[in-house]
Amino acid sequence: MFEIAEPHPLSLNADPDILNDMDSDLHGVKRFYPADSLKSPRFTGPYTFARLPHSRELEVLDAVFVGVPFDGGVVFRPGARFGPSAVRQASLLLRLYNPYLKVKPFDVLNVADYGDVVVAPSSIEGTYQRISDEFNKILREDVSPIVCGGDHSITLPILREVSVKYGKIHVIHIDAHLDMVDSHFSQKYTHGTVFRRALEEDLIETEGSVHIGIRGSLFSERELSEALDLGFKVFTMTNVEEKGLEAICREIKAALSGKNTYLSLDIDACDPSCAPGTGTPEIGGFTPREILKLIHGLSGLNIVACDLVEVSPPYDHGEITAFLAANLIFEMLSLVALRSCAKK
Numbered sequence: 580m581f582e583i584a585e586p587h588p589l590s591l592n593a594d595p596d597i598l599n600d601m602d603s604d605l606h607g608v609k610r611f612y613p614a615d616s617l618k619s620p621r622f623t624g625p626y627t628f629a630r631l632p633h634s635r636e637l638e639v640l641d642a643v644f645v646g647v648p649f650d651g652g653v654v655f656r657p658g659a660r661f662g663p664s665a666v667r668q669a670s671l672l673l674r675l676y677n678p679y680l681k682v683k684p685f686d687v688l689n690v691a692d693y694g695d696v697v698v699a700p701s702s703i704e705g706t707y708q709r710i711s712d713e714f715n716k717i718l719r720e721d722v723s724p725i726v727c728g729g730d731h732s733i734t735l736p737i738l739r740e741v742s743v744k745y746g747k748i749h750v751i752h753i754d755a756h757l758d759m760v761d762s763h764f765s766q767k768y769t770h771g772t773v774f775r776r777a778l779e780e781d782l783i784e785t786e787g788s789v790h791i792g793i794r795g796s797l798f799s800e801r802e803l804s805e806a807l808d809l810g811f812k813v814f815t816m817t818n819v820e821e822k823g824l825e826a827i828c829r830e831i832k833a834a835l836s837g838k839n840t841y842l843s844l845d846i847d848a849c850d851p852s853c854a855p856g857t858g859t860p861e862i863g864g865f866t867p868r869e870i871l872k873l874i875h876g877l878s879g880l881n882i883v884a885c886d887l888v889e890v891s892p893p894y895d896h897g898e899i900t901a902f903l904a905a906n907l908i909f910e911m912l913s914l915v916a917l918r919s920c921a922k923k
């Protein structure tokens with residue numbers, strides 16, 4: 580069984596009269612809440628994540644949802660530039676309480692939708708500069724970014740800024756792929772090279788860092804062993820099947836307890852039957868129940884920032900990928916909220 584924390588008193592302390600007001604005042608502190616869907620229908624805009632207010636007032640915020648609509652790093656199917664808008668749209672049904680993790684994230688954290696980074700669609704270098712500038716601002720104000728991509732190449736400049744703030748960072752990388760290729764078509768910066776570049780730039784503390792969900796055909800018989808040589812622990816889907824998620828989560832938690840950790844979730848970790856809208860689908864992935872179990876199994880870790888990447892709406896069907904992604908981002912936000920509870 581997982582150890583899931585009892586509700587923290589801070590997670591349950593909102594005044595019910597002001598709960599849900601978009602821009603309330605609680606004991607003189609400006610508070611942000613999702614719009615009340617009992618007062619205004621969910622499909623009335625503007626469309627922000629979970630119907631939160633749009634704000635860049637970093638000085639009063641604890642966490643922000645940030646869209647990074649860039650897909651210039653893909654090597655196969657594009658479309659992830661439309662990920663943030665589809666995820667916002669699919670997030671309109673999110674409510675206030677997380678019963679799995681027993682936390683009300685919007686009571687614990689002042690959260691707003693920061694809007695999108697203004698990327699440069701034709702330039703990965705230009706986009707990286709803009710991502711760095713924006714995340715430098717966010718992190719400098721002690722605000723936790725909850726990021727929605729975009730393809731996986733956006734994670735590198737975010738990791739650069741996270742390591743400026745926290746030093747070398749531990750990474751939990753949930754993905755069908757290792758994303759440790761040296762280059763694609765002689766290009767060093769793609770969505771498949773991101774963790775190799777991050778290691779070369781000395782951004783990641785490899786001891787305790789993990790790739791989980793790895794599966795599918797590989798570039799060579801050495802790809803997996805080379806990744807292991809670079810220092811991450813690897814849990815393939817076969818390992819998941821044999822060991823079980825509970826044992827794996829226990830192992831990850833034992834290694835990363837108390838350590839500053841970045842959580843990066845590529846939606847292609849999930850099976851194409853429940854997440855078809857992505858750039859590089861691989862069969863045999865996590866079901867929604869399994870990915871929830873994995874995320875809940877990480878509760879209690881010191882997650883300082885996180886991303887969910889590679890949602891490609893043009894390849895989605897009936898918004899199923901976007902709905903899955905929106906809900907997984909709510910779970911990740913809840914992990915960040917629990918970290919904040921533990922610190923108070």
Ligand SMILES: [Mn+2]
Nearest residue numbers: 731754758845
């Ligand atoms: Mn990836």
